[in-house]
Amino acid sequence: MTAIIRAEHVAKIFRQQVRRSGMLGPLKDFVMPVTRPVNAVDGISFDIEPGEAVGYLGPNGAGKSTMIKMLTGILAPSAGTVSVLGRNPQAQRVLNARQIGVVFGQRTQLWWELPLIESFELHRRMYRVPASVYQRNRADLVEMMELSAFIERPVRHLSLGQRMRAEIAMALMHDPKILFLDEPTIGLDVVAKDVVRKFLSRINRERGTTIILTTHDLQDIEEICPRLIMVDDGKLLFDGTIAALRVTFGARRRLTLEFAQDPGHVELDRAEPAGGEGVQRLFLLPDDQRPLLHILSALKAGADLRDVRLHEPGIEEIIRTHYQSKVSA
Amino acid sequence: MRDTLSLLFYLMRLRVRTRLEFRAALLITWLAQAFGYAGIFASIWLILTRFGTIGGWTWPQMAFLLGFHTLGYALGACFTLVQLRRMEDIVLGGEFDTLLVRPLNPWAYLVFSGFNIEYGGHIALGAGLVAWAWPQLSIAWTTDTCLLLAGGLVSAALITASMITIIAACALVLGRARYLFGIYFDFWELSRYPASIFAAPFQVALLSIIPLGYMAYVPVAVLLGRPVPYLGAFAEIAALSAGPLSAVAAFFFWRFCLKRYQGGGG
Known part of the structure; x- marks a missing residue:
């Protein structure tokens, strides 16, 4: 065209x-x-x-x-x-x-x-x-x-x-x-x-x-x-x-997991721990199009998971992050 | 062409309608402007009653000059002054950008959409003075004098519109132009009087680079049969051609500035 x-x-x-x-x-x-x-x-x-x-x-x-x-x-x-x-x-x-x-x-x-x-x-x-x-x-x-x-x-x-x-x-x-x-x-x-x-x-x-x-x-x-x-x-x-x-700007989805009780060490495949303690844990997920279920399947069998929240970064957040990183650099 | 003319006429009609929405304000403006000018003319009349003449010009001759000047100015200014005096605001505020995205010449849009009927007071006063003075001065009603009167007024209107356009065009390049209007009106006030009463440099200026001497002094002097310095026998043709020549100069200057326009705000 x-x-x-x-x-x-x-x-x-x-x-x-x-x-x-x-x-x-x-x-x-x-x-x-x-x-x-x-x-x-x-x-x-x-x-x-x-x-x-x-x-x-x-x-x-x-x-x-x-x-x-x-x-x-x-x-x-x-x-x-x-x-x-x-x-x-x-x-x-x-x-x-x-x-x-x-x-x-x-x-x-x-x-x-x-x-x-x-x-x-x-x-x-x-x-x-x-x-x-x-x-x-x-x-x-x-x-x-x-x-x-x-x-x-x-x-x-x-x-x-x-x-x-x-x-x-x-x-x-x-x-x-x-x-x-x-x-x-x-x-x-x-x-x-x-x-x-x-x-x-x-x-x-x-x-x-x-x-x-x-x-x-x-x-x-x-x-x-x-x-x-x-x-x-x-x-x-x-x-x-x-x-x-x-x-392009490396924006990552943020995953929040909430357990019934402290699960101890939690590891998810290719997810970066981003804070949280006790029953709540935060992870940053790479933008690799993997389904959430696939990511969660890596949890230990006995983990008593109560709630899962996935935050997609908005365009505003992506751009703000980009400009802030530019200013601080 | 017909479509464009019809559009420009429609713009004028819209503008007149907006002014007529506020009838009381319009009447007050007419009266205020007519009284303002009448006050100035009365002071000139008082001086003439004391001294008899200004540079050899009697009161009826001066009244004719003042009437001609006011009328010619009003005919040009009613299309240009109010909106083009705002040119620096129009440019700096970004309004000019909105004109450039319309399929119309921005100058034509500004001029016709800003047609100002508030000059009614000027026109009534100017026409009244000319009508009063004409018979007092025993100017013959011949084809020549009528053509010079009408042509001289059109030329005066064109000079006014051209000068205002040239000053406004400066705002396209400089961003600011209001102070130039101050200078213009200083010379404009001088052009109410016979140019022959001023020192030679002023006379030359008023008959050349600032052609306001042609607004009233030259055509009126020709109609009264008075000699015009520097122009002599060419005074009549100069009076009639000064307006069109100013318009051509303004056209090219506006185009020159428009090509160099670099945007206002935002």
Whole structure:
């Protein structure tokens, strides 16, 4: 299948002013400013196939938004090439814009003072959506995102969750082939986040819309995106499935065994003891796909096992562990 | 093209609707702005009642100049000033990024979606002064004078819009541009008066790199049959072409800055 998005050795370098210290520092900065290059994106390559849902993840300053800006035509790369739907997104910005949808979690594209439906109508005109397509899409999206209760209400009277639902619905009104979302669940409550995640997952599944999502909320990625691209310091850290992420970063399942009485020394094949005493014992299991029953069969015959708990490390835990180990190193 | 024009007109309609939602506020704005300008013009009138003329210009001539200046400025500023004066916030807050992901020229979106009917007070006051002064000055109603009046006003509107666009475009590259608006309005205030009363360097500046002298002084001087320094017989053509030339310069400068845009916040 041909890639719908292709990034080849993409780099983006900004010039950042170096602030000098001391009493004369600000004066020197004013008279003779000194700048240094900052590699916001540093030689990143990836392909995205049509219909994929990809989470683009990284800490603050990792270059996530810069990459999204290059893919949406806002910025041009300093080196390398980006191609979206076979085009250079910046050189052919207007054509590109017609076939993508973009949602910025922290910036609204709705008209604040007017009823929501007016923003939809403006969107229809701007993207030249045929009337029949617009009517059908609007009806579907209003129903899926439960917008009917407030579609006639001025946007300024909507809650953040309602606005975000409306933003996403509007971004899909022209049947974009790709939907870019920059932190779409930021600031939303648990219920609103759940609605947004389920909706995006459904849109990706049913309409085949390609989704690229940047977020700090890793649950977004777990629920929407089977594939994850992780960046740090502008560099590509990982590109693959969440299962592969666990293997790559050595994340291990944690097994808790609870016995009726102290079993003494407990040994499990290829499991690393990780604490516990008395009736409770903890082990770290390698990610070798062995069934739990197989692991437990190594227990002594007389062991009076009362309870077994297996904790699968979440994506958040995996990444947090990775970044913490990086900081401490 | 037709679709784009229809969209831009729709943007203007939306903007007007949002302003009309707050009718009382709109009326107060109209009155406040008209009174604000009327106060300044009254002080000029008081000076003229004491001294008779400013640089040889009588009160009716000055009233015509002030009216022309206000009207031309309002016609350009109603499309540009309020939204483009916010350009540094638009850039630094990341709002400009949201414009670049839409299938429309971002300048056109800003200008037409920000069309401001709050300039009604300026337009009423400017048109009123021109209408009052015209018969006092015995300017003949000929095709030439009518064309110069209309063309001069369009040119003044284009100069205003161009200067504001050029300043706003600086925010795309520098991130900040508000202080430039301060400098612009300092010169803009000077351009209310006949350029001939200023020292030569100011006159040259107002007729060249800061072409605000063409907003009112040059076309009004031509209509009144007064000599224009440096321009002489070319004053009329200069008055009419200054606006379009400024617009071309603004177009290229905006494009130059847009190409160098490196994003705002986030």
